[in-house]
Amino acid sequence: MGYKIGSFNCLNMKNASRKDLSKMAEMIQTQEFDIIALQEIQGTASVKAILDNLGSHWKGKSDQTSYVKNTSHEYDYAFLWNTRRVDLVKTKLDNGQKRTYSPRIYKQYKIDKTEQHRKLNHEPYFARFTPRDCGGPSFEIRIINTHIRFSKYKSEAGEDTQGAITTRRNELTILTKYIYAKEADNRYGDNMPAYTILLGDYNLNLSASKIYGTKGAFLEKLEEVIVEDNTDSNKTKKIITVQSELTTLKKDTPADGECAFASNYDHFSYDQNRFQTIPTPTTQRINTLADYYNGNVAEHKKGLSDHQCH
Template sequence: MGYKIGSFNLYKFSFQSDDDIRKNLEKISQIIRDAELDVVAIQEIFNKKALDRLVSELGANGWEGRWDSPNSRSVSAAEGYAFIWNNARLGLVKNRYGKIFEPRILNQYKVDKSFGQRYLIRNPYYARLTPSERLGGTFAEIRLINAHIMFSKNRTENESNNHDFSDLGAISMRRNEFDILSKTVYPKYSDKTYDLINGERDAYCMPTYTIMLGDYNLNLKSSAAQGSFLRPDEEIIELADEGKRIVTVQSDLTTLKSKKEGVSYSQADGYANNYDHFTYDEKRFEGIKLDVKRIEAVKNYYGDDFDLYRKEVSDHLPIVLDLEFR
């Protein structure tokens, strides 16, 4: 049985009223449906109203979603996250009394300051899903950690949240964020054996498969990007004591070049960075078929009109991980 897991930065997606909508929801929904995505982790979605409109456009009877934002005093650090999923294929984990594990922002994790780790500026969003009851229910659990690493240190939220990055460059700051996510947050929540749901433990003891995904604002060396790279020892992290080999994948370019007056881009030169990725424990996924790629949304839905795609959809392409249990 296979599942298609997507990640999509929707670039400042907000909604206040019908007069204020600035995205082409019909086109975004078509991209998601045509790719047959079962669940999508979304970054840069600024309010629940935007999520509700997207779910409605997808088809409220077949889709469900949740939205949340990290606690922050600043607007940019509080950029929200969402998960949307096809409820004919997946559903949220429940305890034995039928109470649901709701997705949540992960605020509890440790940092090792002796290794230079610092708390995340924008904490990730965590969801736990299982196959829908229509498909036989709970043979496995898919855990998703939706991450959006802060792009720049030159933001007022660093001060408002007592984050001191004065000794770090912007790339080093992003690497610090990735270090915490991959070595601290990911292992903790991939190994977590149960959660409390309204005071009760989970109902099920089943295999769990954890994937971190999102906009890391860092490139893989294997990509065609020009800088802002993860180091090789960050792309593959050996945690021998924990029996983990944590890999980060997806090397296609996924961000559009900045718009310039009088310049038109083509499929060959319109992309800039390889910022969108999946991260998982390779040892845990042994024997499971995985395939990752970007969705060619600019080419297939906008005829390589980069400016119109940026205006109506995003400055990112969505990516997909095809997960097949054998």
């Protein structure tokens, strides 16, 4: 039995009334997502408004990552999930009560300053889910929802201290080698096997994608990250990044016959070794531009986002 997980950058959804939430809900239901991770959702009001369009069997949780200096945005995350299919992990405490593991901003992780690593500009949002329709919890789906900052890193004085593309690649290295690798192996109280996925807006293109009219901020070698375990070779990870279709829309409305898409920024990453025990995951872009807006870029940006769901 498979589970369908989506990711969508909502483009500054601070004022939910300006977005076409009925179409967003239609997309989630039509695509039969079990879980969808959102970036730039900006506020609990927007989450509630989407849930109101989805129905009572859907739940959601949002949170705000650390405020980023020298930017005009606060970057919020959210998870929405279909409670008929999955639910948050629960565990029984020594006193007999149950504890629910609510999604949280991930703040404790390593960095390697010798590699010019810095603290993440947008710390990710982490959640643990279990299935509800296979006779009870038997495994976990762990999701690391991320939004790597697009703009260049600037110091408090305002100067550019590191190249933008290098900064993004370094942030992805932290997300894969230190956060993903840790959570993929973590064993919590109930000791269930876990399948961990990193997803979101990486602001980096896969070299396999066909980029139109851009020099590209490519992942290059980060398409495959090997994390070795010196104590147990069976725990060595081969983290691959997938989803090579173009997902972001061009700034200007394209001319007739011109491709409307600019970049391939939205991805999934997972440990290929761990996922060998289950059917190979498949990924695809949901072309909401064609399916819901008849190719109208301006209306899509106004009603949904400048990204496509994936």
